[in-house]
Amino acid sequence: MLESTARSADGGTILVSTVGSGPGVVVLHGGGIAARDYHRLAAALAERCTVHLYDRRGRPGSPPLDGTETVATDVADLAAVLEHTGARQVFGHSGGGFVALRAGLALPLERIAVYDPGLSVDGRPSFAFLEAFEEAVSRGQHARAMTVMARAVHPQDPGAKLPYAAAELLTRAFLRTPIGRRFVELLPTVPPEVRRIAEHDGPASDYTGITAEVLLAAGSRSSTYFAENCAALAAAIPGGRAVVLPGCSHNAANIARPSFVRPFADFLGAPVSATAG
Template identity: 50%
Template sequence: MRRISAGDGATIVLHSMGQGPGIVVVHGGGVTIDVYRRLATALAERFTVHLYNRRGRADAGPREVPYTGEQDVDDLATVLSHTGAGYVIGHSAGGFIALKAAQRLPITRLALYDAAVSIDGNTPSAWLPAARAAADAGDAARALAITAAGINTHQATSRLPLGLQVAMTRLFLRTPIGRTMGDLVGITLDETALIHAHDGPASQWSGVTAEVLLACGANGPRYYVPGNEALAAALPHARAIVIPRAGHDGINRAQPHFVEPFATFFAAPTRDNLPR
């Protein structure tokens, strides 16, 4: 574990493991780096994996208000500079931050999994005001239930009566990961609002010159597939893949069949060797 200074003087705590080329992981919205340790361990045989908590979480510094995402990009720039890494993995809202960062940072290879990037309105957003109202009222269970249903439109639970979803969420909040997600639901909503504020054509990301692997899970929300395909067509060096037997948390479970496409992507010597 190493402590480095961000541009504004805040401390960034780096949790690194492994050996080989450096990969920086930009984690999702409602979680901390704890759920990415399996991924880091799986990649550590071939790469040096750097985890760090984004602002407002665990051992990270305070978060900018209002939230614009620029602080996240600046922190990633600091981590890349300090580690010398040129490879990045971004997940969910962290995928949005990583793609945004790739527009101006020296990222040579970028792998995104279920990246929360809204392309021409393909990701649902009508649920956001109700979730925000619940969060502002201090009802984390209701806010998290509305958020989960709004994002996970492919799941049968998203079509249950809201009262039942809230009751189920209250039970979930008793678990360690549930408590974390409940505590961070406001951050999740801030990031979701920013993502939807950047909705537009895939061409707005065409300035990203890194090699990009756009991955999503076959068992996850359906809207990631057309979104990734649109991005793959717009970015100059990108490819989209669907990973079988993987949901949104596939990156956290880090089963061998999931990890291998990412390891292959980062180990490939040329752009021609992107996984197919």
């Protein structure tokens, strides 16, 4: 990948990694992970698009967190990367999908593709877990924090159906893996990102002002609220379309199998309609 540096509105540096050729698309990663976790997706999309990866705040390739971050900060950082790369399309996964959709209300984007977007529509999903999660993170209780969040956000997963003590034991085992250790390193970035999503709960009509073409995708094996929210937004956004991807779970964007990548490559690689943007 080719690396370059964008400059944020407040003077910070944002490392941008680029691969491929064709229409430009900026990838917005999910919560608790980073741009490095999307290299498979970038390589697959690179056959049709020029793909740009960057870290959201609090990761090694972006400015550190100082506690003042807002949705406007997220959107401004994305705007800096878009200006730096010349891209007019974004792909957002989970919490990155929330940023992508908020950006669609403020930036002149041509296309937005999201997968399992982490947003709240009419109180769906519940964020009743948030205070307990925030407290556990602040106390350094990593296994408790991750167990509390996972059981609330992914209630369909097998671990969510176990007694809490058994679920936390499984989480502790996960934390000893390389992926688990990386997640712990980034865990402090998660509470403020989740809180911003919770604070922007509202009706699907909040997103009616998006003028870009929007592909709202959810996995058939993901929590059902992802598909429900995608359908609601597709009905509210003039250029919105909702799809459910068979056999895909929440981390399908990181695995990036061909069947997952294909609908996004087709959408982001197609000619842009005259009314987009």
